[in-house]
Amino acid sequence: MAESPLKLCSRVGCRNLTRGRYCADHIKEKHQYDRYRGTASQRGYDSQWRKVRLGFLRKHPLCVHCLVAGKVVAATVVDHIKPHKGDKVLFWDRANWQALCASCHSIKTVKEDGGFGN
Secondary structure (H helix, E strand, O other): OOOOOOEEOOOOOOOOEEOOOOOHHHHHHHHHHHHHHOOOOOOOOOHHHHHHHHHHHHHOOEOHHHHHOOOOOEOOEEEEOOOOOOOHHHHHOHHHEEEEOHHHHHHHHHHHHOOOOO
């Protein structure tokens, strides 16, 4: 069976080549982060959040970043404008929410903290 081609490590700024997602230097970091991060439910994204999220997206069906750019794209993510970092008051503050499409949310996440999971 043929081996997969080498590609750059997914860690932002890393230039190491790997066949997996992360190089040997960064695979350990990823596992350590996941170990202490907690599940989505433990971080507040539970059944109550899912219900409220759906209601928010019904009232705000379009991505606000795309609208600013003159595009009409359906929103699929309720984003916390200011990251809540576990603060339940900020987590539930609807003035801190915005409707985004998955693409805009990913771009925002990368700009804020270097990528998903970092």
